[in-house]
Amino acid sequence: MSKKPPRYIWVPLIIALISVPAGFIYVNWNKGGEGAGLYSRQWLPEAIFAYWNPKEFYQSVDTVVGEFSGEQCIECHSALTPGIVNDWKKSLHSQLSEKVFCNDCHGSNHEQLHMPTPDVCGSCHTTQHEQFQDEKRFGFPSHALAMERALDAKHFVDKPKAEVTACLQCHSVATKCDSCHTRHKFSAAEARRPEACLTCHSGPPHPDDETYFHSKHGQLYLAEGETWDWSKPLRKGNYPAPTCAYCHMDEGKHQVANKSIWKFGIKQINPLTSGNEIKRKQWINLCSDCHEADWSEDRLKEMDKERKRAWNKLYLAEKILKELRADNYLYPLAKERPPYPTDSAKDLMQYERIGFFEGQASAFYNTSAIERDYFEMWYFENLAAYKGSAHGDPSFIIKGHDAMDKSLEKIKRKAEKLHTLGEDEKDKGRRENPEKLWFNGEYTEYNREHN
């Protein structure tokens, strides 16, 4: 006989019945702003966002009136903007028996033009589109979530919009296909070359550009890539050396997340879980297109060791910071810091800004200087070493670890000072503390007013 459920089952049920719809209402209320995403009320789009996130923001120009056929588009634009017409003429779109014309993607009514979203491209290129969307399953970092996560991260609201605009230029890889296949040639051959990736994948925190071109692989590409046949698919035996896409989008697969072990180097992972062992075999299999399996395995083991070494250093720094926090020696204290965008200092359950526990989103601003030091050690220096390790560029391993060593030393020295000052000033207050807020609250205040 079934036992009656205990009476207190109703407590969580009632809470859920209230909080789930409340959550939906909250998200909807937020989305009611002029921007997109959870923080849309704190966040107004710039005009240029129309081109980076066309689905949310693009509005057609209305200077030209009428419906036009593809041939008519080409006729006018050959004189107006010959560059893009020339590109189209070189594209496969113009060479099909049934040509893909301008209006097939942009619409025919000139007052209601639209910028093609991935869905528009995906209406023909179904497999690629599906593979791309499938990346979302693997979470962030990923191309497919790059825009959504950017607009919905608290630290983007804290940042001046003039700078966030620079971020979105790359994050728009999620919302339009011409980040990699430049309009209007939309060439597969182009996207097979490393340059297609480097506009975004360069500099801290992801020096993929620098590390690939310093590697033997990149060197071969630079020296003789001009002579390779880029019309060939990315498959065993077709290329003398790999490019970004050859390894990360093998066989032309339009997603990069399913073979990822170290997840951008941001977290320490256990490289030997059964899931990661399967991924490792996929990598060794791929490397074996050219290399001996043993060699490939040894290289991956070296990467494991480099990562372990890096995380040893990061944990040493984190330990110091945690002790400072426990002793109340951080300046300013977590509760003295400016609140988060949707939060307020007077809230009952205020969410404390702490640089090193909360990850990327909260570590940029309004933490203490020493937490910012750790942020740079973790996000810039650690990731530089990681990319050097992953891409076969020893110079970035050396540079990254050297920088981490220096940061660790700096963090130790600062922690000692903070400790001494904390002891000294237990009664007299903290005015003479040499460590200041990384960025004053004014920084955030200013942005909220002007974003």
Added chain:
Amino acid sequence: MSKKPPRYIWVPLIIALISVPAGFIYVNWNKGGEGAGLYSRQWLPEAIFAYWNPKEFYQSVDTVVGEFSGEQCIECHSALTPGIVNDWKKSLHSQLSEKVFCNDCHGSNHEQLHMPTPDVCGSCHTTQHEQFQDEKRFGFPSHALAMERALDAKHFVDKPKAEVTACLQCHSVATKCDSCHTRHKFSAAEARRPEACLTCHSGPPHPDDETYFHSKHGQLYLAEGETWDWSKPLRKGNYPAPTCAYCHMDEGKHQVANKSIWKFGIKQINPLTSGNEIKRKQWINLCSDCHEADWSEDRLKEMDKERKRAWNKLYLAEKILKELRADNYLYPLAKERPPYPTDSAKDLMQYERIGFFEGQASAFYNTSAIERDYFEMWYFENLAAYKGSAHGDPSFIIKGHDAMDKSLEKIKRKAEKLHTLGEDEKDKGRRENPEKLWFNGEYTEYNREHN
């Protein structure tokens, strides 16, 4: 009836009658040194300057005697220096019905050879030469004034000559044409490519190289530039993506200054003056060779915003420095600093060295450490952000602003210390002040003796 002019009109007139000729005499006296320009008495040319500023310094080798025809030059030099003869053979000069031979530019008498100045090239290439000289109308920064302003800037006298030599290697763009059209092919096609510019336009304070190659434009050039037809003029429809020259020297115009709005990012300008509005339209018109006008306008607006944001940060820093100065808390005080090259500490009207009011020329050396910090924030970090903004490289916007944020933080922290120290030491003198002269006077003294 006309009123008699007041008697004191004679006072300024007499001053002018004395000071104008005195100024001329002073400049002439200065030019009487062994160098060139206003500071020639403080400044001796190095042997290598003969090649960078041939008009002022080149003296022919006299190892070979006699007059030679062009054919004779070629005959000997095919064996002696085949590289340059090969280059000439590939040049248009050698393919004309009336060939331009070595002696047409260098002279026929081997004991009186000269290095061709822009005037020599300009005797045939009139339009290009006139356009180039026309840049001078727009003031500095410009190519045409690069050498003159370099030799006539005080801070070049302060600098060790071994380092100034490095500066002049690029500044010689004003005094010879082969900076862009490498001898002896003098190719227009070469100068259309970005590499022609990057030897000089790279690194701080002008990372044009880095920002162009990170942009989508640069990426396209890198990936497929080899297949473009570089013999075509820089005109709408001829190139799939722009290079430096396509945008800055559109239609092959040999000057880059007339369309410049932000003037290298060095000063804050009002981008919306009527003059700048006209330039903006020229830019939008140029971008419209490939892009929609709306898109181009939005991109330029983004740049305005980025610039405004950058200047907000710079003004915050400047305000701090001005307050320190007003409170006499800078160390050393402006009047304690080593005098300028043509000045002396005993002069009646000594010109004070202050880093942030006087601009580039005085900010390199002999200012306080905190002024030097501002100099780096302004000249390196601000300009990096500017170039990223102008060339479509978001990574440099982010890097530049991040660096400016750090500098601002550093300046604030140092200013607080200086304030505390200034208060403490009002009686006891300033020996314990931790901020030292950026470079001691000894630095300048040493250079004056050895330059």
Added chain:
Amino acid sequence: MSKKPPRYIWVPLIIALISVPAGFIYVNWNKGGEGAGLYSRQWLPEAIFAYWNPKEFYQSVDTVVGEFSGEQCIECHSALTPGIVNDWKKSLHSQLSEKVFCNDCHGSNHEQLHMPTPDVCGSCHTTQHEQFQDEKRFGFPSHALAMERALDAKHFVDKPKAEVTACLQCHSVATKCDSCHTRHKFSAAEARRPEACLTCHSGPPHPDDETYFHSKHGQLYLAEGETWDWSKPLRKGNYPAPTCAYCHMDEGKHQVANKSIWKFGIKQINPLTSGNEIKRKQWINLCSDCHEADWSEDRLKEMDKERKRAWNKLYLAEKILKELRADNYLYPLAKERPPYPTDSAKDLMQYERIGFFEGQASAFYNTSAIERDYFEMWYFENLAAYKGSAHGDPSFIIKGHDAMDKSLEKIKRKAEKLHTLGEDEKDKGRRENPEKLWFNGEYTEYNREHN
């Protein structure tokens, strides 16, 4: 008549008779470890070292059994690893009437395969091999000694192995030929291009990559290198602009040490010794393949001046450090530092770690912070300026000297603080000294346990 030798001649003789064999025994005992070289007992090889130092560490895979002919190798590996078979097919090895097959270099017995050492390649390419080995005569730095010196340098034992692995990736240039002639094409044309060198020759302390590509030479290569005929030998008239190999391995000579004047910029040398004057003439002769001899001489003189200027700065810094040391103001004192790997704090004749007297090997770790500052000034900033000077990249001269100026300023400021603190704390001990060990002894301790 011959005089009898004095009796005390026996003293050094006996010492020699004991110490020489003792030295041999010591070295042998050291080599008895699992690594290679003097420090083999402190040093275990990683699996990947098998590929970088095959002579010492490679052991054949034993998954496949049997003896195979070259044709059989190709047959299987066309399916297994088509990339390397394709490379071989493009190589000269496959186009000879008597082909060089896989088994000619790797052996025929699949259970006893070996990785080819320079000796294997040298059995056919005798001249090149002899020239390469001949580099050893000129000492370190050199390619031929790169591995041996790396494994036999004390500071490699101090360093974490995960990082040393990055070092060895380049230092293996001594122990295998495919660092420059990538397997399995082994192309001479490839090695003539700059990319063959840049995988290793980039970044601090040897930004050859950066400085070459910023120079006019590099710019010409980038702009038009694709059209040059790389099958031609490196000889006068064959190339429009030089590459690394053209100047440093002129006429294809397989060693780079015999024409070296400044020896990597690490030491100040007298550029005007008779030996260096001969080398200078060789350089001028080489430059004269394209340039006027006078011009070339002037450029080299500029380099002399730049070097002198750099060493002036370095000596100023060194003087400060020597004074601190004499006054016992360094923290920690030399005798307080962790001992060297083969040394112990209790040894009778302990070898003191001092950053700036002992050169590279001891300056990385376990010195004081101010000595590390000098290390960076000398090894990174000075060498950046040197490479800029040598390769015709003015921007690196400026950057390098600017960085050295900043370091010198920092060293002065720190030295003043150390002096003040040293005076203050003569009785109370040194606990409050803000200067800490660059890396604590724990750093080395950790590595010894885990290396």
